[in-house]
Amino acid sequence: MTHCGCFGDFLKLKPWESFWKDIILLVAISVLFSGRKNINPITSPMVLSTLFLLGLIFSVGFPVYAYRNLPPLDFRAYAPGMNIKENMKRDSSFREAKYETRFLYKNLKNGEVKEFDMKNYPWQDTLNWAHDSTLNVLIHDAVNAPKITDFTVNSLDGNSITDSLLNDKNYSFWIIMYDIKKSKDDETLIAKMKDFNKLATGEKHEFIVLTSSGPQDIEAYKKKHNVNFEFASADGIVLKTMIRSNPGLMLVKDGTVIQNWHHHNFPSYNDVKQKYMK
Template identity: 35%
Template sequence: MKYTVHISRFIVGVLFVISGGIKINDPMGFSFKLEEYFGADVLNLPFLAPYALGIAVFLVVVEVLLGVMLLVGYKPKFTVWSLLLMIVFFTFLTFYSAYFNKVTDCGCFGDAIKLTPWESFGKDMVLLLLILLLFAGRRYITPLMSERTGMFVMAAALLGCVFFAHHVLNHLPVIDFRPYKVGANITKGMIVPEDAPKPLYEYSWKFETDGEEKIVKTEGDYPEVDGDFIGVDTREIREGYVPPIHDFTIEKDGEDHTVEMLEEDKLVMVIAYNMGKSDEEGFPAVKEATDRAIAAGYKVIGMSASGEARTTAVREKYDLDFDFYFTDETTLKTIIRSNPGMVRLHRGTVVQKLHYNDAGELETD
């Protein structure tokens, strides 16, 4: 039992530190995932949505701290109880999400490692088993240092987490795991290879035969059945290849300008996914940077999911010398974790991404 506890302690502690560390690198992204869970069609807790970012930061800091506490053996009883309560909650959440197909990615490891809902549930079940072993053998979890030293270690870990979270929220994630990271080509990211796996569907054909309902399942072909056709239900049983970038468009007045924009040698995109939620103190800096970019020969466009009335109001208020185009809100949230934020491209390749706090660093040479 003693050696089992030591192995479980190492695995659980490392996983919690890694999982929390990945999410603390991008707490904004985790907050978007929490907003999905708080939605009316999932947990129906919309009143928590405005606090999603604060909850996200709190959860990821606690996740990292519990992992460190377990590894160093600081307050083992409190640590194991906290781990157990947390994993029970997240196991319920991932099961609910998987069973009812509500949230397709739990966000357990941010954008670094994508897990299906059932994979997430399986991962949490393994962790639950390991934590139950820790709970049963918690007397074997011995401190690796004195109480005083452990206190200093935990204080340092807490300060480090808070400082890092503050930094990435006021700039951008230190490591970008998304398909729009610097160096990525958006056009290439949308390509579907010719030999890519195709989706596979199961069709349940309903017929009335001799007064009874009969169901015949096929993978597409209409079955030869003696009877009256009632209807058909379709279910995807195998997902096809989905390119890393599959929902990127640049539209204006009903026209798609994606191709022409991605062919520009010098393009700056100002992204404000939702004008109602934008940090308006960022627009003066964006104004100065984009004026400089336009003078240097760059084409500058705005990208938002907000309506024309709202984008026009922002343009006039801050005297922005560029037009706004429409793009899906989720896509814009994925591109950059700043509202507003700036992305500089060369022929579809991302060469620079900036939080509005760093707008002055826009390179225009």
């Protein structure tokens, strides 16, 4: 685990940094709680009640809005304006993370579980030791790692099409559908996607569905909805990272993300063409 994930890509804290952050906040809250009797309001009760109500509405309304739409602030490596190719480049000072494999073996005589490394683990001494488990221990984190390390797209016959997608000088449209079975199954949405595909491909723009689902699920989806979309395969975790919508739409040109859309806000091709394809 490289960071705690508390604040997503906005602020990456290592696990121990997150731990000490929590300790500091705990101490601060304890001081406030212990001295709560000495805290006096700085305004009238009506103003305080109004502020509380506004805060309550915001704390409920904002998460609901962000859940049903794309986040208003996007700090990911696939956000609009980001170039995927640039975010995949390795700096000259880049060093990969280093891990070491450790083995836990259980002593058959006294039940003790002991840790060994690759040089001294007792794999031949089966009379005294039995393998218990294996650990991958982080020796040091990656240094100056690229923001994107795992973006790979393959055609359904297994050939890599990553470079052709990222180097397409024309506008291209990517439907991100990390799991077909869990995707929004709505005929109105499917109709919009069909119309979008027809108009986009009619003007020689790539329209492709990226999914981690297998061939059987893809064929079942095509048959159920009577669609002729082009499908390609990518890792599900990567697809979830790219856009938080299943399905979601990305407009990309020469590796640069122009705009993203949640399926609740799926646009028409003409609107996209007028606003973003210049």
